[in-house]
Amino acid sequence: MRYYSIVALLGLVALTGCGADTKSGEVKVQGTVSIDGQPVPTGSISFVAVDKSTPTGGGVIKEGNFTGYTMQGEKKVLIVGNKIVGQVKLYDTPDSGMRDKYESIVPPVYNAVQLTPLTVTIDGPRDDLSFELDSKAK
Structure with missing residues (x-):
């Protein structure tokens, strides 16, 4: 019984540690997105880790500009x-x-x-993407 308590406690500590580490590297990113020289009216941008080591981040594109994390x-x-491109009935x-x-x-x-x-390297806050x-x- 004591063995299981120790294992459970170590698991809880590991999970808590992961949550803290995940937040420590998050940074604000800003920039523009255009297609054929025109701002993208609306959409989304996502940043996916090449090595799959961190969660995906991103933000919303509005009138060619985005802010995300x-x-x-x-x-x-x-x-x-x-x-x-128009309207449709609900x-x-x-x-x-x-x-x-x-x-x-x-x-x-x-x-x-x-x-x-x-691709892009994020090594700190960026406002020039x-x-x-x-x-x-x-």
């Missing part, structure tokens, strides 16, 4: 971008409200970990 290290950058009824209809404007190559050509995408990228 990520852990330090070498990252693959994933970007999803959309634009509003329900199939005559008095239905409307919502914006979005269309993806970023090629799949930029939002797949195995394919993305985008800039990603220029090509709509014809494959």
Whole structure:
């Protein structure tokens, strides 16, 4: 019984330590994202650790600008971008409200970990990140 108590206590200490270490390397990142020279209207940006040692971080893109948080290290950058192309009904009824209809404007190559050509090293807070995408990228 004593053995199991010690193992449980060590497990609890290890888990607590992991939580503290995870937060210690998180930094603020800011920058811009454009496609074919135009700001990405809305979307998201993710920073995935190349060595898979830290959680994925990121933020929201609005009018080509983003602010987010990520852990330090070498990252693959994933970007999803959309634009509003009209409106659609919320329900199939005559008095239905409307919502914006979005269309993806970023090629799949930029939002797949195995394919993305985008990488960046995060070694502290950054406010100078800039990603220029090509709509014809494959």
